[in-house]
């Protein structure tokens with residue numbers, strides 16, 4: 202049996218068998234582009250083979266760094282944005298639950314891990330510094346380009362805090378830099394200060410980098426088993442190699458979402474029934490949005506958290522504009538269960554649920570929602586993983602990575618670049634007076650008058 206259970210029975214009302222069969226030829230072509238490197242963006246396919254073919258020596262250094270951080274620090278401040286943030290945060294929440302940082306040290310597998318440099322909010326940065334307080338801490342600065350503004354600013358601030366607390370030399374031993382092998386300002390800083398550093402491979406783009414040191418060091422610092430994470434992804438790489446749509450659920454997912462897109466289902470909501478998967482949706486949105494939203498087309502990736510959002514977005518999903526489809530990421534056996542107790546006076550009328558487990562109730566909610574939304578005209582796909590282990594997370598990550606590669610080629614775009622994200626940066630640099638942007642600044646100021 203397949204490790205991930207992909208349920209596409211709730212799209213049959215919307216997609217005829219022949220439509221999927223017709224996609225096979227296109228999927229086979231997309232598969233060849235992806236595997237043979239004949240498609241656009243071919244230089245950024247390192248993630249395809251990475252789970253089996255990673256640098257073992259560096260992997261051991263990551264584990265050693267995580268151990269050292271756990272010995273000499275109470276908190277690890279992880280600084281990064283986009284692909285240099287979302288994967289680590291998503292994995293940390295997925296693997297450690299909603300209250301990891303609030304647990305006592307004895308109840309945690311690793312140090313507290315907090316994230317900085319993912320916004321320009323002074324309030325957040327101040328609050329984070331207050332949270333760290335006088336405690337021992339280390340910093341993992343992550344940036345592929347080594348020049349992104351948000352993490353660079355946060356790094357300056359926490360670097361100064363480290364130097365004030367420990368002096369320059371010890372501060373240098375508490376900074377771990379994850380960046381490009383050769384280029385960027387951060388690599389230069391590594392060279393002058395001798396930080397321990399890890400490499401983001403040239404052929405792996407930010408949003409595909411969670412299984413590189415980008416994600417692995419923060420994940421390992423929480424005590425999670427990164428070997429199992431890689432093993433899950435590696436076995437998914439083997440499982441999702443076959444271009445046959447009937448054999449390959451990740452490819453079928455890619456084909457179905459393209460069929461739906463072409464019929465006007467232009468927004469995809471990724472959904473969960475477990476709060477510790479909220480950040481998974483954020484990671485997925487970057488993966489899908491930056492990969493597919495270009496050339497004036499692409500599915501808009503959005504998300505909803507259930508059952509919470511059934512009480513807010515539920516109305517729209519049921520009866521609003523019919524341009525939505527849903528992809529539920531479901532956990533078959535969550536780590537915990539809670540039994541609903543009996544209450545003698547039954548004033549709340551809940552005794553019909555006595556003795557039932559909350560996971561059963563959650564499953565019934567899922568079943569009820571799928572049927573209702575389907576009746577309301579919303580196609581629903583479900584991607585079910587057995588549990589919340591490292592292995593399952595690795596598998597799931599790879600499922601969506603390989604799916605988006607195929608999906609992008611099916612839609613005739615380069616899934617591996619992100620030219621559009623530069624536009625606002627240029628303007629921001631000009632408005633901030635960054636050297637080299639004088640001409641654009643003059644133009645923008647003139648437009649303002």
Ligand SMILES: O=P(O)(O)OC[C@H]1O[C@H](O)[C@H](O)[C@@H](O)[C@@H]1O
Nearest residue numbers: 283284285344345346349407622
């Ligand atoms: O890792 P960095 O170079 O700092 O980049 C962080 C992020 O910012 C950019 O704007 C890109 O759109 C993202 O793909 C990237 O993940």
